[in-house]
Amino acid sequence: MLRPRRKIILRDSAIILILVLSTLVLYAVTAFLFGSFSQKRAELGKEFGESGKQALARGDGVQAIHDLRISLSYSPDDAYNRLLLAEALTQEKHFEEARSYFLSLLDVQPADGFINLQLARLARQKHDPQQAIQYYRAAAVGNWNNAPLDERFQVQLELANYLLAQHYSPAAKAELLIAAADAPATTDAYVELGDSFLEANDPTDAVAQYERAIKLDPKDVSAALKAGRILYQNAQYGAAYQLLSEARRTSDLKKLSSTEATELLTLIENSLRIQELAVGQSLPAREREEHLLTDLTVAKQRFTVCKTKLGDTLPPAMQSLDAEWQAADPVLHHEASLNDETQDGNMTKLVFDTEDVTAKLCGPPVGDDALLLVLANNASAAH
Amino acid sequence: MNGDSIAVEEEQSLEPLGDALPAREERLFLLLSIFIGVLSGLLVVSFRMAIEWLSILLLGVAPGPGQKRLFIIPAIVGFVVAVLTRYVFPAVRGSGVNQTKAALYIHNGYISVRTVIGKFLLSSLAIGSGQSLGPEDPSLQIGAGVASLIGRKIGLSRERLRLFAPVGAAAGLAAAFNAPISAILFTIEEVIGKWTAGVLGSIVLAAVASVAVARWFWGAQPMFRVPTIMLRDPRELLAYSVLGVIGGLASLLFARLLGWLRPRLRSQPQWMQMLQPAIAGLLVGGIGYFGLPEVMGSGYGAIDQAMHAQFALKILLLLALFKILATTISFSSGTPGGMFAPTLFIGAMLGASVGSFEKIFFPHLTGSIGSYALVGMGVLFAAFLRVPLTSVFMVLEVSGNYSIILPVILANTIAYLIARSLQPVPIFELLTHQDGLYLPSMEEEREESGLRFEDALEPINCPVIQGTDSSADAMKALSQQNRNSPLILVRCSDGWYSLHKDEFSRMFAELGEADAALDKSVPIEERLGRDRTPLLFPDQPLEMALSYFQRWPVLPVSNRAIRGVLEGVVTLDGVLQRYQHSHI
Numbered sequence: 027m028l029r030p031r032r033k034i035i036l037r038d039s040a041i042i043l044i045l046v047l048s049t050l051v052l053y054a055v056t057a058f059l060f061g062s063f064s065q066k067r068a069e070l071g072k073e074f075g076e077s078g079k080q081a082l083a084r085g086d087g088v089q090a091i092h093d094l095r096i097s098l099s100y101s102p103d104d105a106y107n108r109l110l111l112a113e114a115l116t117q118e119k120h121f122e123e124a125r126s127y128f129l130s131l132l133d134v135q136p137a138d139g140f141i142n143l144q145l146a147r148l149a150r151q152k153h154d155p156q157q158a159i160q161y162y163r164a165a166a167v168g169n170w171n172n173a174p175l176d177e178r179f180q181v182q183l184e185l186a187n188y189l190l191a192q193h194y195s196p197a198a199k200a201e202l203l204i205a206a207a208d209a210p211a212t213t214d215a216y217v218e219l220g221d222s223f224l225e226a227n228d229p230t231d232a233v234a235q236y237e238r239a240i241k242l243d244p245k246d247v248s249a250a251l252k253a254g255r256i257l258y259q260n261a262q263y264g265a266a267y268q269l270l271s272e273a274r275r276t277s278d279l280k281k282l283s284s285t286e287a288t289e290l291l292t293l294i295e296n297s298l299r300i301q302e303l304a305v306g307q308s309l310p311a312r313e314r315e316e317h318l319l320t321d322l323t324v325a326k327q328r329f330t331v332c333k334t335k336l337g338d339t340l341p342p343a344m345q346s347l348d349a350e351w352q353a354a355d356p357v358l359h360h361e362a363s364l365n366d367e368t369q370d371g372n373m374t375k376l377v378f379d380t381e382d383v384t385a386k387l388c389g390p391p392v393g394d395d396a397l398l399l400v401l402a403n404n405a406s407a408a409h
Numbered sequence: 410m411n412g413d414s415i416a417v418e419e420e421q422s423l424e425p426l427g428d429a430l431p432a433r434e435e436r437l438f439l440l441l442s443i444f445i446g447v448l449s450g451l452l453v454v455s456f457r458m459a460i461e462w463l464s465i466l467l468l469g470v471a472p473g474p475g476q477k478r479l480f481i482i483p484a485i486v487g488f489v490v491a492v493l494t495r496y497v498f499p500a501v502r503g504s505g506v507n508q509t510k511a512a513l514y515i516h517n518g519y520i521s522v523r524t525v526i527g528k529f530l531l532s533s534l535a536i537g538s539g540q541s542l543g544p545e546d547p548s549l550q551i552g553a554g555v556a557s558l559i560g561r562k563i564g565l566s567r568e569r570l571r572l573f574a575p576v577g578a579a580a581g582l583a584a585a586f587n588a589p590i591s592a593i594l595f596t597i598e599e600v601i602g603k604w605t606a607g608v609l610g611s612i613v614l615a616a617v618a619s620v621a622v623a624r625w626f627w628g629a630q631p632m633f634r635v636p637t638i639m640l641r642d643p644r645e646l647l648a649y650s651v652l653g654v655i656g657g658l659a660s661l662l663f664a665r666l667l668g669w670l671r672p673r674l675r676s677q678p679q680w681m682q683m684l685q686p687a688i689a690g691l692l693v694g695g696i697g698y699f700g701l702p703e704v705m706g707s708g709y710g711a712i713d714q715a716m717h718a719q720f721a722l723k724i725l726l727l728l729a730l731f732k733i734l735a736t737t738i739s740f741s742s743g744t745p746g747g748m749f750a751p752t753l754f755i756g757a758m759l760g761a762s763v764g765s766f767e768k769i770f771f772p773h774l775t776g777s778i779g780s781y782a783l784v785g786m787g788v789l790f791a792a793f794l795r796v797p798l799t800s801v802f803m804v805l806e807v808s809g810n811y812s813i814i815l816p817v818i819l820a821n822t823i824a825y826l827i828a829r830s831l832q833p834v835p836i837f838e839l840l841t842h843q844d845g846l847y848l849p850s851m852e853e854e855r856e857e858s859g860l861r862f863e864d865a866l867e868p869i870n871c872p873v874i875q876g877t878d879s880s881a882d883a884m885k886a887l888s889q890q891n892r893n894s895p896l897i898l899v900r901c902s903d904g905w906y907s908l909h910k911d912e913f914s915r916m917f918a919e920l921g922e923a924d925a926a927l928d929k930s931v932p933i934e935e936r937l938g939r940d941r942t943p944l945l946f947p948d949q950p951l952e953m954a955l956s957y958f959q960r961w962p963v964l965p966v967s968n969r970a971i972r973g974v975l976e977g978v979v980t981l982d983g984v985l986q987r988y989q990h991s992h993i
Contacts (some may be wrong), residue, residue, distance in 0.1 A: 038437065041563050045444045051449045056458075060626050063458050070470050095719075096471045099710045102634060115719075121766065126717040126779055128634040325437075 071101025079110055087118040105131060109141070116144065121151055139168030143181055154191050162188065175210050182208075184224050198226045206235065213239040213246050220252060229256045240273075247277035251290050258293055261404045262379050263304070267297035300397045305374050318373055322358055325380040326392045327353060333389035343383045378402035438569065439859045441559060442611035445573070446580040448559075449552035453584035453619065454626045456529055456551060460544055463537025464706060472539075472702045472741025479539065479697040480706070483690030486538035490531050490744055491686040495679075498527025504740070504747045505550030507841050509578045510600055510848045511669070518557055525554030533747045533951045539705035541693050541735035543750025545585040552581020552619070564749060575600045576611045583616035584623040586749075587632050592616045594799040598654050599837065619791050631809035633709075635716055636779035645767075645820060649784055652763045653820035656788030657827025658903060659759055663752075663793055664828075664836050671741040672843050689742035693735045702727055706734045707750035712786070715761040718778035722765040729758035731973040748836075752793050753786045760785020761904035767819035783808050784816050792828035795835040800825075862954065862966050863947035865987040867976035870894050871963065876901030876934030883933050889915075896980075900973070901934040904941030905965045907978075954984050 078093030094111040098104065112127035125148045132141050146161035162185035170177040182205035189198035202222050209215045220235035234254035239246050250273030257266035271294050279287045303324075305317045329351055336344060354376055357369070381399040385391055391399050412656070461901045467482045494501055501524060512520045532547040555575025560570040575596050583592030585892065593609075593616050601608065626834035674685055696704050711728065714720060736751035764781030767774055783804055791800035804817045834842070873895035874883045887897070887910075897913050899906040914934070943957055945966050957964055957979040968974040 038563075042440070045441075045448075045559070049444065049447055049451070052448060056451045056455050056626070059455065060458060063462060066465075067461075070465075074471070095714070100470075102713075103630070104627070120719070122718045122778065126719075126777065129777075130636045142906070249467055 033151075063340055067100040071097045071104060071107070073097075075101070075104060075107040075110070078107065078114070082110055082114050082117070085117075087114050088200055091113040091118060091120075104135060112144065112342065116148070124148060125152075130329075135169075137164075137169050139165045139170040139174070139177060139181065141169050143184075146185075150188060155188075159185065160190060169223055171200075175208065176215075179205055179209050179215060183222055184217055186226070190222075195226055199223075199228055199231075202226060202228075202231070206231070211242065213243045213249060216242065217246075217249050217252070220249070224256065229260055232256055240269075244272075245277045247273045247279065247281055247290070248286075250277070251282065251286055254290070254297075256295055258297055263297040264299050267294060267301065270294045270297065296397060299394065300400065303394060303397055304401060314370075318377075319358075321377045321398055322354070322373060324398060325377040326358060328384050328391060328395045329380045332384040341387060344387065346378055347376075347383055350379075378405055382406075415475050434694070437563065437565075438611055439614060441563065441573075442576050442614040443554070443618045443735040445556045445559060445577050446583075446615035447622055448555050448816075449548075449577055449580035449615070450584040450619035450622025452529070452551050452555060453548045453581055454623055456533060456548060457585070458545055459529070460532035460707070463533055464539075468705070472705070473696065474698060474702055476698065476699045476702075479702060480691065480694045483539040483694040483705070484687045485690075486534055487686035487742070487744065488684070489687070490535050491683045493527070493531055494686075494743065494745065495683055498523060498531060499577065500524040501527040501531050501745045502743045503549075503745065503840070503844075504546035505553075505745075506546050506599065506747075507837055507844070507846070507848065509550050509574055510841070511846060512553060512557065513571055513574045513600065514848050515846070518560060518574040519568050520550070520554040520557040520574065522554070522558055525551055528554070528745060532747075535739075535744045535746050536706055538690065539694055539697060540686075540690060540739040540744050540746055541704055541706070541708075541732060541751055542739050542748070542755075543677045543707045544747060545582060545749035546747025547745065548581040548585035549578045549747075550581070552577040552579070552584070552615075556580070556615075567934030572608045572611070575608065576615045577777025579612045580619035581616035584619040586803065586807065587615075587620060587623055587627065588622045588803060589616040591799050591803040591806050592620075594802055595796055598796045598799050599794070630689065632782075632807040633713060633716060634927060635695050635783055635808040635810050636777055642774050642776070643873075645774050646816060648763060648767050648771075648774065648776070648781070649816040649820045650823055652781060652785055653788055653823025654827060655759055655763065656756060656785060656820065656824035657792045657831070659729065659733070659755060660789055660792035660824065660828045661754065661831050663737070663789075664832050664839065666733065666737040667741060668839050668843075670737055671840070674741045674743070675843065685742035686739075686744040689738045689744060692738050696735055701728060701731050702732050708732065708754040709750065712754055712757045712782070715757045716779040716782045718765070720758075720761065720765075722762055722769065723763060725758045725762040729755050729762065731759065741920070747897070749794070750788075752789045756785040756787065756789030756856055757782040758785070760788065780816070783810070783813060784820050784964055787817050788820045788824040792824035793836060795825070795828065795837075797821055797825045832970060860951040860987060861947065862945055862949050862951055862979055865951055865954070865979045865981050866966055866984045867896065867980060869965075869975060869978055871896040871898055871978070872896045872908050873900060874905065874933070876897075876937070877932045879931060880933050880936065898934065898963065898965060898978070899937060901937070901941060903934075904944065905975075906934070906937050906940070907961050907963045907965065908937075909962055945979075951979075951984060951987065954979055958984075 054087060074093045074097035078097055079088045081087075081090035081093055091111065091114045094107055094114060097107050098111060101107065108127055108131055112124045112131065115121075115124035115127060125145065128141050128145050128148065132138070132145065135141060142161045142165035146158045146165055149155075149158035149161055162181060165182045166178050166185060168178075182201055186198045186201040186205065189195075189201060202219065205222075206219050209219055216235045216239035220232045220239065221389075223229075223232035223235060233253050233256050235248040236256075239249035240253065242378055250269055252274070254266045254270040257263075257269065270290060274290065274294060279290065282290065303317060305314055305321065309317065329347060333340065333344060333348065340348065357373060377398060378401070381391060381395055381402050384395075385399055390396070466480075467486065469476065471480060472479060482695070500521065505528065508524075509520070512518055528547050528550050532542070532544065536544055537540050553574040554577065557570070557571040560573040565573065578600055579592045579596040581592075582595060583589045586592060593612050596612055597609075675682070677685070693705060703714075711720075715725065715728075732751055732755050736755075737746065739746065740748060761778050761782040763785070764776065764778035767776065767781070786807075787800045787804035790803055791797045794800075800821050801814070801817050803815065805811055816840065838848070872887055872890040874886050874890075874897060876899050878886060895910050897908055897910055900910070942961050942965055945953070945964055946969050947966055948969075953965055962980070964979045966976045966979060968976050
């Protein structure tokens with residue numbers, strides 16, 4: 027009984043040994059062939075990947091897609107080429123395919139800023155604001171290989187602009203404030219931020235960003251023009267004049283287009299002149315009286331010209347103004363004092379009403395009349 | 410190889426081992442399963458590598474429409490394959506699934522080395538040259554061949570040898586799909602047909618070992634890079650149901666075309682059959698040359714592209730249609746190669762078509778095209794190959810994504826039911842019939858419901874006496890019950906005992922004669938010995954009963970809920986009548 031058992035054990039051991047050896051030999055052969063096969067595949071993947079990349083760089087999206095697809099058939103795990111293919115697909119407006127690729131890439135790199143940004147743009151294209159905002163936010167805090175500060179800032183600006191386009195102004199302002207806190211210290215960044223704040227109907231923060239840009243580069247006349255324009259529009263004529271005249275003094279106006287240069291000079295001139303016409307309560311009494319008399323003279327002149335233009339049959343508004351101007355004659359001829367507060371207010375109102383009515387009946391004013399109309403509109407808006 | 414030589418080989422192997430064989434086989438079986446898995450895995454890796462190498466060498470690094478070699482190469486290689494099939498490897502025709510089943514049910518698990526080598530070489534040549542066939546089914550046969558070879562060399566018994574083929578088949582398929590669960594389920598659903606504990610452990614071991622080897626080389630990632638999938642809107646299930654219907658109908662078309670063309674080509678003269686793979690290569694190459702090179706070969710690249718929504722709706726439909734045609738032509742021509750990959754391809758294209766249609770006409774439903782392509786693969790797999798369970802797990806495994814399970818189950822079930830009702834004969838069975846073989850249909854076997862005890866249950870007409878009674882009390886009880894039955898049931902404290910009345914009377918008469926002084930108060934269950942009728946329940950298979958009737962004249966059938974309570978009894982006559990009745 028012992029001999030057959032021993033024979034079986036020996037035989038089984040021999041069989042297992044043969045199997046182990048066979049396995050090892052087959053493994054060695056397979057591994058060798060697989061190594062050479064993998065190398066060849068990698069070479070083909072690299073070759074087509076490179077040509078696809080070049081095609082993409084020269085804007086040949088169709089060729090890029092073709093080459094990158096072949097590349098990926100040999101090196102399916104090459105995330106970089108997949109990214110390039112997704113980009114090429116986006117470039118060629120194959121949005122659904124691009125989205126699929128980016129989503130598959132996101133599976134592997136969920137925190138990648140670029141992939142999230144691309145998906146956000148594709149979601150925008152798909153009119154899916156919820157997804158777009160979600161991807162934008164992920165991109166804004168995501169990983170970026172090069173210049174992460176700049177990239178995140180740009181993403182936040184893009185998000186803010188998208189929110190503005192979607193009429194989510196408060197959310198847009200919040201994103202801009204976050205972006206402003208982390209903005210890279212460059213004039214371009216501050217100017218971009220200023221532009222976005224302006225678009226978000228937040229002129230105060232817009233001016234603040236332009237001023238940051240000017241502080242960083244006092245010769246940045248473009249930022250000065252933008253800030254000055256806002257200040258002027260917000261009736262901050264003194265500040266506008268100071269900022270713009272300083273920019274004119276220190277900067278090279280050749281950096282501006284001719285239209286912008288003209289605008290700059292006009293703004294300086296107007297912001298100075300409008301201060302001479304303004305009758306604000308903060309002015310000393312004497313100065314205020316002088317301004318008002320000038321305004322009355324200008325407005326009277328405008329009224330007379332308009333009245334002549336309209337002929338004998340005056341509209342009711344002009345008839346009413348005519349009566350008021352006749353009543354105001356003593357003041358105009360220095361026969362009555364302007365020190366009376368009520369009289370002062372009435373005269374100012376007469377000036378503003380005249381500019382308003384004549385603008386409607388006789389066409390837009392120019393020169394001082396135009397500036398008085400601006401003051402009239404500011405007063406009207408203030409009330 | 411004929412049957413005689415197999416028997417001689419087996420006898421030579423078994424002769425010196427004598428009685429120690431079963432124990433030895435038991436020990437070796439699991440260990441050998443691991444070796445089978447590893448060797449199959451290595452061979453399948455080499456097989457897939459060979460296909461890709463040949464594809465690069467024969468069709469170029471970037472095959473595209475208008476390249477003349479797409480026309481010429483498949484035709485030339487087709488002719489070479491035909492010559493080799495005719496003169497060197499005659500057993501390599503077909504996919505490999507039916508050949509493995511034939512090895513299991515007809516040839517006692519025998520698959521020749523020549524067949525394995527031929528399958529490897531000719532399938533890789535055919536698929537690499539662009540024939541519209543897949544590598545999975547040949548991998549299955551290669552695995553089974555490896556297992557058969559090892560089993561024979563070791564000298565396993567005929568029974569074990571027969572079981573080894575499916576073990577190798579599971580290993581081969583698992584490595585090809587990188588999906589062990591699907592391979593195990595497919596082997597059970599389509600090859601063996603039954604869950605048997607004895608073979609399940611070996612199949613699992615072999616499948617896991619082969620997948621481990623495949624992953625060592627190819628990496629652990631799923632077979633397809635599936636985009637993010639999510640079922641966002643329950644209304645999408647309607648679209649998946651539509652996909653199920655379309656898949657069911659497409660599988661019907663595919664099966665009908667194969668069923669129609671294959672026997673016609675096989676009935677051609679021998680010289681004509683030799684030309685068929687070349688003609689098939691020319692036609693399939695023509696499809697590639699004139700604009701659809703994706704149809705050529707296994708088509709995995711195109712499946713990946715469909716999943717990433719890279720085809721327009723019209724192209725997707727064309728690809729599905731031409732893949733059905735190309736696969737029908739390639740397979741019917743007798744070119745060795747499988748149908749799994751083409752099935753997945755067609756399913757993916759149809760699924761992506763439904764997804765694209767939805768995107769165009771119902772853009773508010775946000776399902777990705779990739780998810781439809783993935784579900785489509787499972788749908789065709791379930792409907793065409795008739796393996797519903799495998800199809801569900803296959804989708805989950807090849808994608809590595811479990812969030813798609815609900816649409817997969819829904820669509821696969823619909824497709825399977827449609828295919829079953831419109832094409833009652835499954836494709837593998839159809840092919841075996843065309844080849845003149847009658848292998849068991851696993852689908853039919855699954856549907857068969859055997860008789861159970863409850864089907865032959867009879868009321869208790871025989872007297873029942875208590876085993877705790879003394880012989881005198883028992884005799885008294887018997888006379889009081891006054892039933893005509895010749896049988897008696899004794900309720901003992903530890904079970905039941907059944908016997909003939911004559912036997913009972915004789916037993917106590919003998920007792921009385923032998924020892925008149927015997928205490929008649931002793932319970933009769935002690936006098937009956939320790940033997941008891943088997944504990945049987947109504948839901949158990951009736952065939953179990955037959956072996957017990959040699960010992961017991963009647964079998965009590967117990968209630969599962971209340972101990973000691975009988976549902977009824979079964980008798981030999983009753984069982985035989987029930988079987989005769991069931992086959993009328």
